[in-house]
Amino acid sequence: MNVPLKWLNRFGLLLALLAIYLLFIFIAPSSFSTMRNLETIARQTVIVGIAAIGMTFVIISGGIDLSVGSIVAFSSVFVAYFLSKTHFSPLPSAVCAVAVGSAIGLISGFLITRLKVVPFIVTLGMMLLCRGAAKGIAGEQKINAPYTWLNEVLASLPPERSWMILSPGVWIFIFLTLIFAFILRYTVFGRATVAIGSNEQTARLCGIAVERTKVIIYTLSALFASIAGVMQFSRLTVGDPTVAVGLELDVIAAVVIGGASLSGGQGTIFGSLIGALIMTIIRSGCTQMGLENWIQEIVTGAIIITAVALDRLRHRKS
Amino acid sequence: MADNEIKTPPALRMNNITKAFGPTVALNDVSLKVKPAEVHALVGENGAGKSTLMKILSSVLTPDTGSMELFGNPYSPKNPIAARNLGIAMIYQELSLAPDLTVEENLTLGIEPNFTGILKTKKIRQLALEALKVFNHPEIQPQLKVSKLSVAACQLVEIARALVAGCKILVLDEPTSSLAAGDVEKLFDLIKKLKNQGIAVIYISHFLEEVRKIADTVTVLRDGQIAASNLPGVTSEDKIINYMVGRKIEQLYPRSNRNKGKLVLEIENFSGTKKPIAASLKLHSGQVLGIAGLVGAGRSELLRCIFGLEKIRKGKIKIGLYLGPASPLRRWYQGAGLLSENRKEEGLALSMTIAENVTMSKLRSFGRFGLVWPSRQNQNTGRWIDKLAIKCASPLQRVDELSGGNQQKVAFARLLEHNVDILLLDEPTRGIDVAAKVAIYKIIDELACDKNSHKAILVVSSYLPELMGICDDVSVMCKGRLGQTHNINEINEHNLMQEAIGTA
Numbered sequence: 065m066n067v068p069l070k071w072l073n074r075f076g077l078l079l080a081l082l083a084i085y086l087l088f089i090f091i092a093p094s095s096f097s098t099m100r101n102l103e104t105i106a107r108q109t110v111i112v113g114i115a116a117i118g119m120t121f122v123i124i125s126g127g128i129d130l131s132v133g134s135i136v137a138f139s140s141v142f143v144a145y146f147l148s149k150t151h152f153s154p155l156p157s158a159v160c161a162v163a164v165g166s167a168i169g170l171i172s173g174f175l176i177t178r179l180k181v182v183p184f185i186v187t188l189g190m191m192l193l194c195r196g197a198a199k200g201i202a203g204e205q206k207i208n209a210p211y212t213w214l215n216e217v218l219a220s221l222p223p224e225r226s227w228m229i230l231s232p233g234v235w236i237f238i239f240l241t242l243i244f245a246f247i248l249r250y251t252v253f254g255r256a257t258v259a260i261g262s263n264e265q266t267a268r269l270c271g272i273a274v275e276r277t278k279v280i281i282y283t284l285s286a287l288f289a290s291i292a293g294v295m296q297f298s299r300l301t302v303g304d305p306t307v308a309v310g311l312e313l314d315v316i317a318a319v320v321i322g323g324a325s326l327s328g329g330q331g332t333i334f335g336s337l338i339g340a341l342i343m344t345i346i347r348s349g350c351t352q353m354g355l356e357n358w359i360q361e362i363v364t365g366a367i368i369i370t371a372v373a374l375d376r377l378r379h380r381k382s
Numbered sequence: 383m384a385d386n387e388i389k390t391p392p393a394l395r396m397n398n399i400t401k402a403f404g405p406t407v408a409l410n411d412v413s414l415k416v417k418p419a420e421v422h423a424l425v426g427e428n429g430a431g432k433s434t435l436m437k438i439l440s441s442v443l444t445p446d447t448g449s450m451e452l453f454g455n456p457y458s459p460k461n462p463i464a465a466r467n468l469g470i471a472m473i474y475q476e477l478s479l480a481p482d483l484t485v486e487e488n489l490t491l492g493i494e495p496n497f498t499g500i501l502k503t504k505k506i507r508q509l510a511l512e513a514l515k516v517f518n519h520p521e522i523q524p525q526l527k528v529s530k531l532s533v534a535a536c537q538l539v540e541i542a543r544a545l546v547a548g549c550k551i552l553v554l555d556e557p558t559s560s561l562a563a564g565d566v567e568k569l570f571d572l573i574k575k576l577k578n579q580g581i582a583v584i585y586i587s588h589f590l591e592e593v594r595k596i597a598d599t600v601t602v603l604r605d606g607q608i609a610a611s612n613l614p615g616v617t618s619e620d621k622i623i624n625y626m627v628g629r630k631i632e633q634l635y636p637r638s639n640r641n642k643g644k645l646v647l648e649i650e651n652f653s654g655t656k657k658p659i660a661a662s663l664k665l666h667s668g669q670v671l672g673i674a675g676l677v678g679a680g681r682s683e684l685l686r687c688i689f690g691l692e693k694i695r696k697g698k699i700k701i702g703l704y705l706g707p708a709s710p711l712r713r714w715y716q717g718a719g720l721l722s723e724n725r726k727e728e729g730l731a732l733s734m735t736i737a738e739n740v741t742m743s744k745l746r747s748f749g750r751f752g753l754v755w756p757s758r759q760n761q762n763t764g765r766w767i768d769k770l771a772i773k774c775a776s777p778l779q780r781v782d783e784l785s786g787g788n789q790q791k792v793a794f795a796r797l798l799e800h801n802v803d804i805l806l807l808d809e810p811t812r813g814i815d816v817a818a819k820v821a822i823y824k825i826i827d828e829l830a831c832d833k834n835s836h837k838a839i840l841v842v843s844s845y846l847p848e849l850m851g852i853c854d855d856v857s858v859m860c861k862g863r864l865g866q867t868h869n870i871n872e873i874n875e876h877n878l879m880q881e882a883i884g885t886a
Contacts, residue, residue, distance in 0.1 A: 252745045252752045259742055262731035269691065269720060269728055270742040270796070271711035329733045 076378070077323060077338050080371070084342055088349035096352050105344050106230060107218055110237045111136070111292045111299070111308075113340040115315045116322075117244050118288030120336045121281045123319050124248075126261040126328025127183040129282065131172065132289040133311035134194035137304065139165035139293025141198045143214070144207035144303025154212040161297075162290040168194055169286020173279030183282075191312070198305035207303035217298040233295055240291075245333035257281060261328025317364070318343055321371040342367065391454030393418040393582035394439070394551055399448035401434055404785070406813075408434040409445070410606045416551065416599075418453075421573060421583045423597035423615070425590065427626055427845065431606040432586050436553050439584075440472050441465040453550075471544030472553045477536050479528045479543075486510035486524035489543050513542040516575060519568075534565035541572065552576065553584045558592060559678055570596050588676045590619040590883055602626055619885060620876075627846055627875040635823050635851030638831040642854075643667035646838045647688070647718075647804055652697030654687040656680075657862035660697070664867075667803065670830045670839045671867070672853035674846060675882045680862040681842040682723055685806045688840075689713050689720040701804065714743050719802035721793055723809040723842070729793040730781050737763040737777035740795045766795035770821065787818025794822060805829065807841040811848060823852055830854075846875045860884045 089097045115132050122129045139161045146157035168190060175186045218233035228235070248254040256277045259267040268274050296307055322339035324331025346367060350360040394416040401409040409431045416422045424432050437443040439450070441459040450457040452468060459465040479488050486506050495505040510524040517538050528536060537557060544552055554573075558566045573583055573596055587593055593600060597615040601608065602625040609625040647665035652658060657680025665671050673681050686692040688699065690709045699707065704716045713720075722729035730739050737759045741748065748754045763777040770791045774784060781792055790810070797805050810826070811819040829837040843849050849856050850870060858865045858881040865881055 250749075250753055250755065252754055255738065255742075255745050255754050258734065259731055259738070262733045263728070265728040266731045266739075266742065269710060269722060271709070271714040272742070272745075273711065329731070 076374075077321075077335055081338050081342055081345070084345055084349075084367075088345060088353075092349045092353045096349060101348070101352075103220065103230065103234075105341070105348050106234045107220065108348065109340050109344045110218060110233050111295050112311070112314050112318055112343065113237050113337060114240060114295065115289050115292040115311065116318045116336040116340050117240055117333060118285035119312075119315045119319050120322070120324060120331050120333055121244075121248070121257055122183075122285045123316070123324045123326060124261045124328060124331045125257045125278065125281050126264065127176070127278070127281070128187065128316070128326070129169075129172070129285045129289075130184065130187040130312050131168065131190035131194055132285065132292075132315050133308040133313075134191045134198065135165050135168055135286050135289035136293040136296050136308040136311055137306065138168070138194045138198040139290035140297040140300070140307060141202045141207060141303040141305050143294055143297040144209040145201060147209040147212065147214075148207055154214040158214060158294045161294060162287065165290025165293060166283055166287040169283040169289075170279065172286070173282035176282065177275040177278050187282075195305070195309075202303060202305040204305070206305075209297075209301070209303060211301065214294070214298055215301045218295050219298075233298065236291075240288075241333055241337055248333055253277065253280065258329060261330075263329070314343060315340075317368045321368060323375055339371075342371075390418065391451070392416060393420070393453060394457075394584075395451040396435070396439065397449045397451070399435065399438060399445045399450075401438060401443060401445050408606050409438075412448075412603070412606070412608055413611070414601060414608075415612070416582045416584060418550075418582050419577050419580045420598050421577055421585055421596055421615070423585045423587065423593040423600045424603065425587065425593060425600060425622060425626065426603035426609070430603040430626075432603055433555065434606075435603070436472065436555065436584070436586070439465070439551075439553065440470050466547060466549075469548060469550030470553070471547065471549035471551070473537065473540050473544065473555065473557060475556045475559055477533070477540055479536055479540060481529035482527065484525050484527055485514075485522060485531070485539055488528055488539060489513055489524075489546050491543070493547060509546055510542075513546045516545070517542065517572060534561050534568070537561070537569070538572070541576075545576075549581065551582045551584065553586070555586045556588065557585070558587065558589060566592070588883060590622055591885065593622070594619065619880075619883075623876055623879050623883075627879055635848075636827045637852075638827055639833070640668050640670070640830050640854060641836075642669050643836055646702055647840070648698075648700045649688065650698040652684075652687065652699060653695045654680075654683050654692055655695060657683045658687065658859070658864060659862040661859075661864035663857060663864060665804065665838045665840055667838045668830055668836045669855065670826060670841060670853045672849035672856040673840065673842045673859055673864070674849050674856055674878050675844075675859035677844060679859040679882070681859045682808050684859065684864065685720060685808050685840065685842060689718065689806055691720070714800060714802070717803040718806060719743070719797040719800050719804070720806040721797060721808055721810055723812060725786070725789055725793055725812075730789060732782040733780060735778045735780055736767070736772070736774060736784075736792050739781055739792050740766060740777075740799050743796055743800050762799060763795070766798055769798075770795055770825065787814035787821075790814050790818060791821065794825065798825075803837055805837060805839045805841075807839065809843055810841060811843070811845070819848075823848075826852055846878055849878075850875060858882050 095101060119129060119132060142161035142164050143157050146152040146160050172186050172190050175181055176183050218231060221228055221231050256272045259272055260274055260277060264274060297303060300307065318339035319331060319336045321342055322331065322335030324335065343364060346363055347360055350363060392415045396414040399409050399412045412435060426432050434443065438445050441462050441464065457468065459468060480491065489510045490506050495502045507524055514522055519538060522535050522538060528539065557569060561569065576583060585597055594616060600613040600615060600617055600622065602610040602622060604626060643666055645664055646667050650662045652661045661684055675681050683692060687694050690707060690713050694707045701716050701718055726732060740763045741759045745754050748758045760777040767774060767777060772788050772791045774788065781789055810822055826839055829835050830839055853870055855867045855869055856873060856878060857867045858878055860882055861884065
């Protein structure tokens with residue numbers, strides 16, 4: 065393979081991201097190109113982006129997790145519940161909500177590995193189950209919570225804290241991305257995830273604990289969805305059980321645009337990050353151009369198909 | 383089909399067929415003539431080229447050179463469907479019926495009588511009843527779901543399907559391997575009936591006593607060439623076996639000084655879910671023990687049970703100092719490693735790199751606290767790439783970009799990298815070229831040699847000369863049962879083949 069092609073292979077996705085951004089700078093109003101808008105895009109990427117970290121592991125292992133959107137709502141309801149009903153302080157509320165949400169993934173993992181039901185079905189069931197549970201706990205309405213610092217995690221920075229450059233939620237996102245990109249690449253767990261997705265039989269032959277790894281993967285996915293739920297709560301300032309319907313599809317789209325294969329064995333955390341950014345930029349650009357929602361949806365759909373088709377073409381060539 | 387001309391053209395003539403896959407010549411100048419209303423047996427060892435020849439007949443593969451004629455007319459179908467339409471029907475070992483459809487739906491699958499897409503159900507029922515009438519099996523009802531039928535009945539349905547499609551040449555590939563004795567008799571009756579209808583039957587089998595019973599003519603293939611053609615069906619089994627194995631052992635098999643050391647693997651009365659049945663064997667360090675037998679005899683299952691990939695029903699197993707069954711993870715830890723016969727589906731993760739594949743069984747040793755440093759993986763892998771002469775760009779190349787022989791070396795390198803004491807090798811040279819085979823024989827010899835590593839090696843192979851060449855001792859497995867261990871100097875290929883076929 066010649067050098068430019070290799071280079072394109074590695075950085076093609078980043079170039080696509082830049083190209084889309086530059087395109088909107090030209091066609092969208094001047095407000096799009098401001099630094100302030102970049103910061104907004106970063107904040108808007110956080111929820112999908114954090115959930116996409118967990119989903120990347122799931123998809124690389126050859127599975128799928130449809131329960132992500134429901135877990136986001138579930139955990140956001142729990143944060144509000146702990147804050148308002150049990151009067152926990154903010155940090156314990158968030159931690160407890162994340163713990164409860166992660167437990168859902170643990171259960172999914174056990175069902176998938178012990179009962180040998182396919183992930184699609186288990187997580188589809190969990191999607192409905194969690195959504196229902198969230199609505200039940202919230203009594204079919206939004207839970208209002210007292211205003212705390214949790215609500216500032218994803219807000220734009222007030223002038224006196226401009227030294228932080230980005231809001232804390234974005235920093236948390238960046239931090240998690242780096243940590244888990246490292247884990248995927250440089251740990252036994254990460255390598256086992258790729259091996260299972262690439263060929264589960266080979267992984268078993270080589271003595272990899274396939275079942276245990278899968279349980280961890282689904283727990284991790286729910287853990288990230290729950291953190292995304294805390295962010296969701298932070299943005300809304302209420303616990304809303306009807307929020308994030310269909311969010312899992314955005315998350316899956318981000319991971320797939322990022323180069324992961326639904327048949328497993330391929331994908332990177334940074335790819336998924338770029339995928340999530342591409343989706344936000346399109347949405348933000350379209351909104352600022354005053355395009356209606358239906359146009360955004362058509363554009364996003366076209367981008368997903370184009371990205372994956374290009375990826376296929378690239379693989380056929382090499 | 384009553385043709386009383388003196389010169390009846392043969393039903394099928396294959397002229398000078400040659401087919402190579404890369405450097406491997408699968409068929410070399412093979413000619414075959416099958417008369418109408420003849421049962422023509424095609425025998426040969428695994429890998430002799432029988433299935434390649436049949437794939438060419440059914441147009442799954444195209445020959446490199448050579449031509450074919452069907453009833454005197456040139457025959458060169460473009461694809462398997464064209465071949466089927468010209469009257470060629472293949473019945474494989476693995477049946478290809480749709481289990482959720484009924485018998486009649488299966489019988490007319492793809493050729494459903496219809497009017498502008500709407501099925502003519504009465505016509506279908508009538509066709510099915512007609513086809514089934516020949517079989518004299520009242521239990522096969524047209525409206526029954528195929529998943530409710532026995533294996534034998536499924537096979538009959540498949541043959542009936544060939545008849546409905548108007549087949550003139552019927553190829554049966556190991557039809558009896560999954561049948562009970564009574565069903566075999568019924569199948570033979572059916573074959574005789576088909577023969578009387580003028581259909582030519584090509585019958586592929588390892589079981590020579592069956593061949594003697596049913597075949598009019600026998601052709602023996604060996605190493606992709608015709609060893610003997612048009613023998614009468616009554617030829618003695620001994621003579622056929624001689625044709626099957628009768629080649630000189632070439633000097634491919636290095637053999638250095640070996641000494642049996644301590645006992646490292648012992649199984650006793652060892653049974654899996656179906657196979658093996660009450661197997662016992664002893665393996666010592668510095669010993670290469672071969673397991674011969676036919677495909678389906680249960681040899682792979684034996685290795686997989688030992689390695690913990692399949693459940694053990696009963697029996698004793700001791701590996702080194704460790705007693706009892708264990709998971710693959712524990713087996714690696716105990717110093718045993720398995721080379722899978724199925725390189726693409728199980729042996730290797732094809733979309734991963736050479737380094738990842740070679741080091742997959744010992745990821746934990748490449749860093750502390752669950753970390754894995756790729757540089758160390760690459761460094762270790764680089765050693766094996768040099769030692770085994772794996773042709774590749776770097777340890778980071780994807781395995782699916784390598785040739786079959788190099789892939790097999792990668793799979794082998796995993797055992798070497800793990801430095802296991804007991805190597806369980808399942809068909810270690812399947813589907814690779816001669817150069818790679820020689821390389822693997824050399825490694826096996828070095829591993830067993832007492833001066834070097836003094837490892838214990840258990841190798842399953844369907845290729846007898848290979849076992850004769852590399853092993854110190856050989857056991858034969860037949861229908862799930864493992865025979866006694868023979869010293870290689872006290873046995874010959876002929877006896878082994880007899881034992882494998884079950885006539886010893």
